Amino acid sequence: MVIAGCYVSCDNQAKEMGADNRRELACLDELAERRFVFRDSMRHLMDSTMLRLHKDFSFGDKERYDINKRMLSMAQMYSFDYADQFARKIMLLSDNIGDPDLIAESRALSSFYLTQSCLFVESLEMLHSVNVNNNKISNHTRSLYYFYYAIAYQRMAVYVKDSLNSKKYNLLGEDMFKRCIDCTDDLGMKFFAEGRIYERRDKMHAAQLCYEKALRYIEANNYNLRSLAMSSLAKSFKHQGLHEKAAPYYMKATELDILQAQNSSIAIVDLADHLYYHYGNIEEASKYLEIAIDNGEFYGMRSQITRVDRMIPALSSMKERRKVTLFVSIMSVLVILLIVVIMLMWRYSRARMDIVRFEDNDYKHTKKNNELSEENSLLRAENVQLSDANDLKNEYIGKLLESNSELTKRVEDFAVKTKQKLNKGQNDQVRKLLVELEGRLNRKEQQANFDKIFLAMFPNFIEQFNGLLKPENRMEPSEKELMSPSMRIFALIRLGLKDNQQIAKVLDYSYNTILNYRVRTRGGAKNPETFESDIMNIQ
Numbered sequence: 001m002v003i004a005g006c007y008v009s010c011d012n013q014a015k016e017m018g019a020d021n022r023r024e025l026a027c028l029d030e031l032a033e034r035r036f037v038f039r040d041s042m043r044h045l046m047d048s049t050m051l052r053l054h055k056d057f058s059f060g061d062k063e064r065y066d067i068n069k070r071m072l073s074m075a076q077m078y079s080f081d082y083a084d085q086f087a088r089k090i091m092l093l094s095d096n097i098g099d100p101d102l103i104a105e106s107r108a109l110s111s112f113y114l115t116q117s118c119l120f121v122e123s124l125e126m127l128h129s130v131n132v133n134n135n136k137i138s139n140h141t142r143s144l145y146y147f148y149y150a151i152a153y154q155r156m157a158v159y160v161k162d163s164l165n166s167k168k169y170n171l172l173g174e175d176m177f178k179r180c181i182d183c184t185d186d187l188g189m190k191f192f193a194e195g196r197i198y199e200r201r202d203k204m205h206a207a208q209l210c211y212e213k214a215l216r217y218i219e220a221n222n223y224n225l226r227s228l229a230m231s232s233l234a235k236s237f238k239h240q241g242l243h244e245k246a247a248p249y250y251m252k253a254t255e256l257d258i259l260q261a262q263n264s265s266i267a268i269v270d271l272a273d274h275l276y277y278h279y280g281n282i283e284e285a286s287k288y289l290e291i292a293i294d295n296g297e298f299y300g301m302r303s304q305i306t307r308v309d310r311m312i313p314a315l316s317s318m319k320e321r322r323k324v325t326l327f328v329s330i331m332s333v334l335v336i337l338l339i340v341v342i343m344l345m346w347r348y349s350r351a352r353m354d355i356v357r358f359e360d361n362d363y364k365h366t367k368k369n370n371e372l373s374e375e376n377s378l379l380r381a382e383n384v385q386l387s388d389a390n391d392l393k394n395e396y397i398g399k400l401l402e403s404n405s406e407l408t409k410r411v412e413d414f415a416v417k418t419k420q421k422l423n424k425g426q427n428d429q430v431r432k433l434l435v436e437l438e439g440r441l442n443r444k445e446q447q448a449n450f451d452k453i454f455l456a457m458f459p460n461f462i463e464q465f466n467g468l469l470k471p472e473n474r475m476e477p478s479e480k481e482l483m484s485p486s487m488r489i490f491a492l493i494r495l496g497l498k499d500n501q502q503i504a505k506v507l508d509y510s511y512n513t514i515l516n517y518r519v520r521t522r523g524g525a526k527n528p529e530t531f532e533s534d535i536m537n538i539q
Contacts, residue, residue, distance in 0.1 A: 017279050021247045025284065028251050028258075032291060035258045039078075039298070042261035046071060046082050065093040065102065069109065076113040077224060077262040080300035083113035100136040108145040112224075115152040117300075118159060123152050143184035147193065150176035154196065170200045188218030192229050199236060208236040223260045227253045231267045234274070243278045250274050254288070263295035293418075294434075297427045351376050447507070451482035454491045464538045465490065468531060473524030486521045489514060490535050498532075 017025070049071055053064060072086035087110035094102040107130045114123035127149050132142055153173035157166045177193040184190050195210030211233035218226050234249035253267035269292045276285035355369070355376060414433060421429040455461060465487060466474040477484045483491065485507075492503050500514045507514070525531035 017247065017281070018244050021244060021251075024248055024251050028255055029284075029287075031255060031258055032288070035261075035291070038259060038261040039263075042074065042078055046075060046078075050085070061093050061097050065090055065097065065106075068093065069106075072109060072113075073224065074260070077116060077257070077299075079263065079298065080113065080117050087113060100131075100134050101138050101141050104130045104132065104134070104137045104145060105141045108141065108148050111148050111152065115148065115155050118155070120152060120156050120159070124149075127152065139183045139185070143180050143186065143189065146176045146180035146183060147189060150174075150180060150193065150196070154200070157200075174200060186217075188214050188216075188222070188225065188229075190214075191217065192225065192232070195229075195232060195236070199232065202239075204236045204239045208233060208240070211236060223256060223262065227256050227260075227262065227267055230256070231270050234270065238274065238278075243274070247274060263299040268292045268295065290434075293422075293430065297431060348379065351379060447488065448482065450491075451488065454495075455482060458491075458494065458538060461491065461494070461538055462487065465535070468526060468534050469521075469524050470526055473521075485509075486517050489517050490521065490532075493532060494535055494538055 049067065053059065053067065059067070068086050068089040072083060072090060075082040075086050087106075090106040091103075091110060094106040107126050111123045111126045114120075114126065127145065130145060131137075132145050150173045153169045153176060157169035157173065160166050160169065174197050177197050180193050181190050184193075191210045191214035195207045195214060198204075198207035198210060211229050214229045215226065215233065218229060220226070230249045230253035234246040234253065237243070237246035237249065250267065250271040254271050256262075257267050268288050272285045272288040272292060275281045275288065351372075355372060417433055418430055421427075421433065462477070462483065469475070475484050475486060477487065488507060489503055492506060497503055497506070500511055500518070503509075504511045504514045522528050522531045525534075527534065
């Protein structure tokens, strides 16, 4: 959980995201909530395809090869285990068919999921096993071979820690991309390869133009290459300082990965990185970083995990600064309230002195003194009400600080434990921690907390609330809850929160549910026209 506040990046004031990009991010948030639906659908497709191929003996080797190749393209960034099964099948089938072109193609395609999983030695050995100079191998297969060879070298350049090896691998990758360009007739692949060459030479504007051309030619069903091209285009914009242009491409690449159930996490980690380091939006960055960790666990290999490890400490530091800022803000409010109370007490004391002084005046001032006495009586009553309100506020602030302190400690403990487990490669333990955290942050517990605090402030709320309803429509909370859902909604209205969308977010209900509760409860009131204003008068 992240405390909302003013977004501040590591070194500079955070940049404000444009309205269009905010809308795009909101849509992506909704899509990310449904990512498990796409993931399950992909699993069903792969399982049913494997079962059909296993039971139906009418398929020939070539037809089986084509089906497994298509499934491999979907599984390469979906799941290591599924990709491994389909890769082994196409290599076995190509060997059975005996076509050198298919044998080379199967090895080139199968190398990508190994590269994606950071198994670089295995990937390069598989590519090295292909005799690409065989005259029976088509230019299309050669271009795929050089393309995946280049991708392997460039991923290695990012993965290694020292600059010397990184430079060597980048040069080898550039050479492979040039050979790919010489062989290919695929304009999408050609312009993407040229863009990668310019990008590694730090010529970002030239890379940008190539990636834009590549996206015009890459086929719509080539999801992996489209996602890579959009992420690369976003990166070229970012390195030119065009962050508002970079953001939508990071989001589009992430959207494509979610829709196609791709768990590579390359695009989503890039998006989290951009949201944090440019916009300072640690709430959204944390959300997508958690999705990236979940994707990595589902995929079965910890590719890109070094970038996740780098971002988690920065996010934790930002949360700590937020906590300090919140504490200072609350203390400032308390000091202001104290000053106000002292001023009111001083005014009250002055008024009493005036009353004593005026009582000694001549009879002709008696009427005036009586008026002042009445005013002072009203002032005393207001002061009593203000004192009661301050007591309630102090109690609410105390409980809020206690709740936030407990919540912050849980998140800090979770961040430390998660980092330790990830560093040790204990993915199962991370999953257990996530389940444990989810249990601790139970929505019902938060609602029960709210009920206790609210009823402490308004102990007669339930009785007065039912008093506004017709006898047959009166409500009683269940044994497990202090307040019913309708009572909780109108409790928030009593506190001044009247927007249905805001109430829905606080209670984790849908907008329509809040609307239906309000309309139905108001319809059962003694005076529906004044019901909500009557709620505001509950003491």
